[in-house]
Amino acid sequence: MEISEIKQRLPILKVLSHYHLKPDRNGRLCCPFHNDKTPSMQVYPETGTWTCFSSNCSAGSGDQVDFIMRKEGITKHLAILKAQDLMGETGDPGPGKSKPSPEKKLVPELTPGERTQILTEAFTHFARSMNKRPENAIKYLESRRLDYKRLSIGFDAGTLHKIKETTPEQKQLYLQAGLLKPDKFGREESYYTRFKGCIVFPLLDRSKNIVSMYGRHTEKPEHHYLEGDHRGLYPGYPDRETTRLILTEAVIDAATLQQLPEITKDFSLLALYGT
Structure with missing residues (x-):
């Protein structure tokens, strides 16, 4: 089975539920891949993907197969087999009455x-x-x-x-x-x-x-x-000639400093992917 088919048919929420994980109403949860005390993982059910925004985590982003692979500590091939098993799980619809999940249409990529x-x-x-x-x-x-x-x-x-x-x-x-x-x-x-x-x-x-x-x-x-x-x-990629750079955790921090001429005349600014 191709990964593209798994992404269509296996909801990321089902993968999380298998590991007893449930995002909050905003699609966030504590990342299972590092010691996370505040929710830093964002889940995107529409695309079957997830991203951990913590600077203390190397998980980055991924899909259903990537999540299984990291959670189980297995190869991608074994994670695909595990995903196929999960696609066969019936939940609790009643004996012999399992319904296959409707397939989602793939949205074509923009150039x-x-x-x-x-x-x-x-x-x-x-x-x-x-x-x-x-x-x-x-x-x-x-x-x-x-x-x-x-x-x-x-x-x-x-x-x-x-x-x-x-x-x-x-x-x-x-x-x-x-x-x-x-x-x-x-x-x-x-x-x-x-x-x-x-x-x-x-x-x-x-x-x-x-x-x-x-x-x-x-x-x-x-x-x-x-x-x-x-x-x-x-606010953008620093110029190649940049020698003094201020890194901020959040976009809003960088925007605040952008308004200060005494800062911008001597420093370039760059926001990390924080909140």
Whole structure:
């Protein structure tokens, strides 16, 4: 059996349940791969992936097979066999009445160019949302002493796919980029935005293109990255000539320092993937 088929048919939540692990309502749990006292693992059921954000952990990101491989301390081949066994587990539907899980449709990957274009369009929308001075966003930014007029900051009000200019083709691209998620209750043509209620920061590649985003919720203790492997840096890749660099744990820390000329005239800044 191919790994792609396992990823389609074996929910990551079923893998976690097999090991008596259950994420909280925000999809977080204490990472089982290091001594974790606060939840640093984020689980993404829609893509069957997970990421540990702790700097004390080497697990990084992975899928269902990777989780089994690390948890059992076995080879990938044996982890695939274990995954096949889990796919055969019936849970408790009653004797002889097990139902196979419906297969998920694979969402095609965007090309790097398509991804940059759609993320740039989305961030432009988020940045324009700040012109309406949304109360919760302004209040949060003021509490963190961040000036959205000086920094590259947007706000996801949940309207990305609702403006009249958005075409069905754009919606599909937003879905492929992870900016939109299918309705949690299975309603057709109904979506919610990945960063709804968050102030949003762009993450850039070496050419200063937007390749990902980071969102910090304005009313809940939540933060989000686009699902999958981490891409891009904030506020961007340091110049090759950089000799003095300040590393911050969080994006917001770097944004705060970006506003201080006495810092930026002598130092470059770089945020790690913290909260």
